[in-house]
Amino acid sequence: MHRNLPQNKEALLKSYTTRLKEDVKSMLENFEEIIKLAKGDNESQLNRMTQIEQDTFEMQVRAANIVRAGESLMKLVSDIKQYLILNDFPSVNEAITQNSKLFRTKQQECDQKLMSLRDDIAADLYDLEDEYFTSIYK
Amino acid sequence: MANSVNISIEAPIENQIQEITYDGQEIYLAPLSMSENLARLAQKIDFSKTEDDFIGPAIKKEGEGSSDTKSEDETKDAGYQSSMWPWDSVRTKLRSALTEVCVLSDVLSIAKEKRYMVLDPIPAEQIDNRPMVQVYGRKKALAAAAAVLLAGVERLKASETMRTARNMPDFHIDLLRLRQNWRLKKVSNTIVGDLSYRTAGSKFTQTGVFEVTKASEDSIAHQMSLSAGAGGGAGAAPSALRVTVPPELQGVAFITVLCQKEQEDVVTATLNSSALNCPSTLPGEGAELHWQQKLEAAQNVLFCKELFARLAAEAVQLDASIPHMVVANQIMATVLPGIQLLIGLCHNNGQNNQNNGDGVKSEAQSGAGIGKPEHDHVLEHSLHQLLRAVHHSNTHHPFPHPATGPLGPSKRRCLAGPMAADRYELLDMSKEQSLLEQIIxxxxxxxxxxxxxxxxxxxxxxxxxxxxxxxxxxxxxxxxxxxxxxxxxxxxxxxxxxxxxxxxxxxxxxxxxxxxxxxxxxxxxxxxxxxxxxxxxxxHQMVAVQAVARCMGWQLLASSSHLGSGPVEPLGNASSCLLASPSGDRMIAVRCEPSVGIQVFIAQSPRKDFFVSELVQDKKWEHLGGSFKEIKLERMEGKNFLNKMELLMACLSSPT
Missing domain, CATH: 3.30.920 (Metal Transport, Frataxin; Chain A)
Structure with missing residues (x-):
């Protein structure tokens, strides 16, 4: 990837990398936090029940964060696929050349067939014209 | 037993040796007295430790008792000991204990008074049940978090399995197919495509932008069930793509070309020409088309619009002797006197279907009686071909041309320099035939x-x-x-x-x-x-008669294709030829007048009606030949004129 990509394309690719890192980091951090909470001998000013409730909610939020990061990764995969599909010009060019080759051969085939058909018809037409104009039934 | 050795037995020493003199005498320390021993031991006691230690009250009492005895000893032995120091620590301890006791009594007295200080009972510390509650709480919290995670996983898994298990089309595969056939690009969050012929050389201003979106799963499932119900063949293949085409390019469009006899009233001709009406229903309408077909149809609409727009513009610009007319979606041009060329654009995008549907129906009914003329497929095809040629020439310039420039001189203009073309030739080159002129x-x-x-x-x-x-x-x-x-x-x-x-x-x-x-x-x-x-x-007849005569051995005496005699022909001139038999005694004269037909005359010599007169007395003049008599050709035998002539010649040349 040493080609000179336009600025915004480069920025986009960088943003993909940062998204990947961020999501993975978020997964890891949230997981660590959950583990820490589960271990938890953190003294606080709060009432014990309140503390427990808070921990519960925090864990849920963190779990949801992990899920979010996972889905964000899926989205990232889909985005990268889309980017590749839309910007992979070599493969598009290949497809175009292939298509044009296909159509050219098809065109040639058709042309040849039409030519031979035309020749046959012309020859037959000549005979038929001859026959028609010399017959008495006309 | 003379050499036996004396063994001395000594009692072990009880006292410590202080010094051994040179003569071997040992000086012993005097054993400690009881009080000395006590003082030595007391010195070793650490009272602070004794106080701090958790020792039962009995021991404490003992300690107290001992300290009492010691204090007594202290007073007792004060004079005995040279130094007071072995009991010093005891004394300081006792002093500090006294101080503390005094303080305690002070505090107690103050507390008892309740004037300055009140002592509150401290509740006994609860026995901690915290660990279990916390464990349960954490267990619950972890379970909730796990449930959230599992739900998320389920969601991902479900979407994945639903696609694979039900064989649903993949969006990205479809997108790849689309990309291979159409131009796409991403604009912010949407994928936008272009179906115009811009890259192929078109200069039409209308854009052919379409939008690509992902189909919802419900609609794909619906489509799949439809195509499965139709047996797979009839319905469009299910696709994960949805293509949104602008409304002006939706539907089906085509160009119709129609040649017809010129009608007196131009306006009614325009209104009543039923042949140019679009069909009100289209094949495959209503059914969701595959994106490829949909895009192709839209592209065709765009192409037809460009073609028509170009033709209409040319029709207005061209100054023909009989001006071309552009009315609504029709162009009328006069091809030859009395014959009109009608070019119409039919575009049915399903939206204006309703309002012109009735009109079409009634016109179709009225048109059915008249018998609507066939539209011309060949001219329609060549119109398409002409525009494609224009597109092609827009992009394919003959070399050399600037690598970046979209323009270049034509090949003829490139050659104009070396060929030293003059102004008129150059002017002639700059004239380009318009599509309308070409189609006309x-x-x-x-x-x-x-x-x-x-x-x-x-x-x-x-x-x-x-x-x-x-x-x-x-x-x-x-x-x-x-x-x-x-x-x-x-x-x-x-x-x-x-x-x-x-x-x-x-x-x-x-x-x-x-x-x-x-x-x-x-x-x-x-x-x-x-x-x-x-x-x-x-x-031909004249030439053929001569040829037959030559074959028969007859002699061509004279022939003229432009005879000066006789009435003036409306068309061409009369021609004739004169033939003589091999023996020379018979003659045939053929005269051909286009307005009358062919006349054949014969004459023979010696003439039968030759009589010697006063003027012509010699017999030899009878060989001059007599007057010509016309033959009724239609009553002669023979297949055709030449056959008749051949028979006639044969008959005349036979010596009878």
Missing amino acids: QQAQHFFMRRRAEIVLDTIASKEVKDPLIVSHWNALNSPTQSCVKINIMSQGYDAVCRTSLVVHVGEKTLKCICRDGKVRHMSYELQELRDLIYCQIYQ
Whole structure:
């Protein structure tokens, strides 16, 4: 990837990398936090029940964060696929050349067939014209 | 036992040795007295430790008792000990204990007074049940978090399995297919495609932008069930893509070209021309089309619109002798006098279907009675071809041209320098034929060709039976030029004589090249061709008679193709020839007038009605030949004119 990509394309690719890192980091951090909470001998000013409730909610939020990061990764995969599909010009060019080759051969085939058909018809037409104009039934 | 050794037995020493003198005498320390021993031991006691230690109250008491005894000892032994220091620590301890006790008594007295200080009972610390509650709480919290995670995983898994298990199309695969066939790009969050012919050289201003979206799973499932119900063949293949085409490009469009006789009232002609109405229903309408078909249809709509827009613009710009008319979605142009070319754009996008549907129906009914003329597929095709050629020429410039520039001189202009073209030639090069002009030319040629065909066929099959007229149309022709070869010959005598001519049918003119190399140009009025053919037929007959005569051994005495005698012909000139039999006693004269036909006369010598008169007395003059008598050809035997002539010659040359 040493080609000179336009600025915004480069920025986009960088943003993909940062998204990947961020999501993975978020997964890891949230997981660590959950583990820490589960271990938890953190003294606080709060009432014990309140503390427990808070921990519960925090864990849920963190779990949801992990899920979010996972889905964000899926989205990232889909985005990268889309980017590749839309910007992979070599493969598009290949497809175009292939298509044009296909159509050219098809065109040639058709042309040849039409030519031979035309020749046959012309020859037959000549005979038929001859026959028609010399017959008495006309 | 003389050498036995004396053994000395000593009691172990009880006292410590202080010093051993040089003579070996040991000086012992005096054993400690009881009080000395006590002081030594007391010195070792650490009272602070004793106080701090968790020792039962009994021991404490003992300690207290001992300290009491010690204090007594202290007082007792004060004079005995040289130094007071061994008991010093005891004393300081006791002093500090005294201080503390004093303080305690002070505090107690203050507390008892309750004036300055109140002592509150401290609740006994609860026994901690915290660990279990916390464990349960955490367990619950972890379970909740795990449930959230599992739900998330389920969601991902479900979407994945639903696609794979039910064989749903993949969005990205479809997108890849789409990308391989169409131009796509991403604009912010949407994928936008372009179906215009811009890259192929079109300069049409209307954009062909379409939007690609992902189909919802419900709609895919619905589509799949439909296609499964239809047996897989009829319905479109399910796709994960949805293509949104702008409304002006939706539906189906096509260009119709129609040639018709000019009608008196132009307005009614426009309104009543039922042939140009779009069909109200289209095949495959309503059903969700595959994106490929949908895009192709939209592209076709765009192409037709461009074509029509271009034609309409040209129709307005061109100043023809009979101005072209552009009314709504129709262009009217006069091809040949009396014949009109109608080019219409039909676009059915399903939206205006409702409002013109009724009109179409009623017109279709009225049109059905009249019998609607066929529209011209060939001209429609060539219109498409012409625009494609324009597109092609827009992008393909002949070399050399600037690598970046979209413009370049044409090949002819490139050659103009080396060929030293003058101003008029250059001006001529700059003129470009518009599409409308080209299509009008093609239509004109089409009509010229058809008319020529009709003329030749009617002459050959209905009007002229005697010489056979065989026309061969050339298979190699261009849209504006074709060629027909005409052979005129008589049956049975085609080896003897045949007249052939070639007619080039152009756009508005005919060019006829005759056998003698003469080239005749004719206008679009087909009467001219007709007259020419008739002239050629009579000329052929004359030439053929002479050829037959030569075969029969007869002698051509005279022939003239432009006879000065007789009435003036409306068409060409009369021609004649004079033939003599081999023996020279019979003569045949053939006179051919296009307006009358062929007349044959015979004469013989010696003439039978020769009488010697006063003027002509000699008998020899009877060989001069007598007057000509006309033969009734139609009553003669023979298949055709030449056959009759052959029979006549044979009859006349037989010596009877």
